Amino acid sequence: MTAALALLPVVLQYLPTVESGAEHLWAWVTSVRTAAQQSGEWTADMEQQYRDALQACGKDPAWQPDLPKS
Secondary structure, three states: OHHHHHHHHHHHHHHHHHHHHHHHHHHHHHHHHHHHHHHOOOOHHHHHHHHHHHHHHHHOHHHOOOOOOO
16 A cells, blocks of 8 residues: 555656547547548448447446545
C-alpha cells in the first residue's frame, strides 16, 4: 500500500499527458476512418457496425459510472 501511495504523485503528474494522448488517439482514429470513407474502403455498413459497437460499449454495465453514494 505504501508503494502505491509513493507512486501517486508520479501518476498524477502524468495524468494530463495521458488525457492528451487519448484525445490524439481518438483524433487519429477519426481521421483514418474519414480517409477510408472518402476512398470507399469504409462502407456505410461498416460505419453502422462501428457506431453500433460504440453504443454497445456505452451501454455495457462495466463502462457505467458508479452511482453517487447517499
